[in-house]
Amino acid sequence: MKKILRMLCLLGLPMAVHGAPQHANDFPTIDRVLYVQECIGAHPDAGKFEMTSKCSCAVDAMAREVRYSEYVDLSTAAKATTIGGERGGYIRDSEKLQADIKRYKALQAKVNKGCFIGPPTAR
Template identity: 60%
Template sequence: MHAQTGAASPNDYPTIDRVLFVQACLREHPGAPFEMINKCSCAVDALAREIRHEDYINLSTASNASTIGGERGSYLRDVESVQVEVRKYRATVRKAKEGCFIRFD
């Protein structure tokens, strides 16, 4: 048994954020439940190695919010600097998923 020392790593995402990512991944990529839970868990682990948790929260929020239709969504869609970061975030998520053998049909 290993004793934990010091503060949590900045990439140690809280369980709730990992669960929410896996649930969203399962909705987006239906398949055999056990297989997809493992693949989606792999993807969130890979993502956590690439993006600090605080940045993940900001980027995933911006990514989700920019899909809102109408004026509310345009608040983020119309800011090019935000959209650049959202595109980078989405590419990182896609790379993490592809690295865990999640197919995009």
């Protein structure tokens, strides 16, 4: 009986030390692919294989930093800054959206730095 109890304690020890297993992040594959494609497109002078690896690293790092629903909100706000006219004015005038845009850009800079991605190449 003592042997069984000792075995159960040993088996439970890694869970106690490391906590419960982490759930896989929730970024859908299609959004990962789109992120990598956009990232590669922003660096046309770099090699595609190199950028595929670096951009994959970046989206994985992004997924570790924020939940998918938060990523959607932040990236949508950042992409919407290109909307012109009255519709774009709402985005430019919204303090919350401006804060989201700033946070997204900071997060993107962090993951790019960690994955050795330089600034986008001008076209």
